[in-house]
Amino acid sequence: MMLTDRTAVVTGAANGLGREFAAALAAAGARVAGFDIAGQAETGARAGERFTPYTVDVADPAAVARALTLVAAELGGPHVVVNNAGVYPPIPFEQTSLEDLRRILRVNVEGPFVVTQAALPYLRRAGWGRVVNIASGAVFVGPPDLVAYTASKAALIGFTRSLATLLGPENITVNTIAPGLTRTETAARSTGADGGFERVAAMQRVPRVEEPADLVSTLLYVCDPASGFLTGQTLNVDGGAAFL
Ligand SMILES: NC(=O)c1ccc[n+]([C@@H]2O[C@H](COP(=O)([O-])OP(=O)(O)OC[C@H]3O[C@@H](n4cnc5c(N)ncnc54)[C@H](O)[C@@H]3O)[C@@H](O)[C@H]2O)c1
Structure with a gap:
């Protein structure tokens, strides 16, 4: 149990990758706090008694600070922060309003910024x-219908590198995982619709559809106490799509 006595915050834990990550970290021995605006009952059923849900908008600094105070009191820590909550509405570039862009940046960039900044005193x-x-393999592939989203995820890679420099001397690593198109309900509703999963899978070196479980070993590798020399990195777990 490599994460026994450690507490992990997983944002966006109600669905998709976040649910998978929460269950995997709980199975690795961590106490897991799920931060989501949606109900997390299914994640609780999957992750078991080491999982505790908190209703939090990750881009709301007051709500995040409140939730972290509760996490520290109820679970200890936190020691691990997984900034997974994100939105990826496919919108043609010409029709993307400034409001659309701000909505995407709010969750995908402000969220990780707010949560990490508020969690840092606890990690320290x-x-x-x-x-x-x-982040997303979109940063490397450049899908034409996800311009705003791709920009938001590229920002996360810069965020990772600068924070890794800041926190390296403090025994705190900061890394990015960039999934390829992965079968979640939200992905099926947007980019994966109309045979999208199979079309993308056919372009990968590993020509099958990526599943949330395909990301778990990389998450655990990054969180492993033995991985303290791995920082500032972006790990592309995309079946080899990004280097086509
Ligand atoms: N599924 C894919 O193909 C894929 C590929 C690459 C990257 N990603 C990234 O992985 C992450 C998870 O994707 P997913 O497919 O599991 O999505 P999802 O929609 O299944 O899950 C995202 C979760 O984030 C939550 N959320 C949204 N806004 C929030 C907010 N303001 N505060 C708190 N929670 C909020 C949602 O309620 C949801 O439970 C996202 O960051 C996404 O960009 C997904």
């Missing part, structure tokens, strides 16, 4: 930390 107090940002 513990003298050990792991920050994991979930």
Whole structure:
């Protein structure tokens, strides 16, 4: 149980990748706090008693601060932050309003910024930390219908690198995982619709549809106490799509 006695915050834990990550971290021994605006009952059923849900908008600094105070009191820590909450509405570039752009940046960039900044004093107090940002292979592939989203996820990679420099001396690593198109309900409703999953899978070196479980070993690798020398990196877990 490599994460016994450690607490992980997983944002966007109600669905998709976040649910998978919460269950995997709980199975690795961590106490897991799920931060989501949606109900997390299914995640609780899957992750078991080590999972505690908190209703939090990740881009609301007051709500995040309140939730972290509760996490610290109820679960200890936190020591691990997985910035996974994100939105990826496919919108043609010409029709993307400034409001659309701001809505995407709010969750995908402000969210990780707010949560990480608020969690940092706790990580520092513990003298050990792991920050994991979930970006996207879109940054490398450049899908034409996801211009605003791709820009938001590219920002997360810069965020990762600068924070890694800041926190390297403090025993806190900061890395990014960039998934390819992965079968979640939201992906099926947007980019994966109309045979999108199979079309993307056919372009990968590993020509099958990526599943949330395909990302778990990389998440655990990054969070592993033995991975303290791995920081500032972007790990592309996309079946080899990004280097086509
Ligand atoms: N599924 C894919 O194909 C894919 C590929 C690459 C990257 N990603 C990234 O992985 C992450 C998860 O994707 P997913 O497919 O599991 O999505 P999802 O929609 O299934 O899950 C995202 C979760 O984030 C939550 N959320 C949204 N806004 C929030 C907010 N303001 N505060 C708190 N929670 C909020 C949602 O309620 C939802 O539970 C996202 O960051 C996404 O951009 C997904």
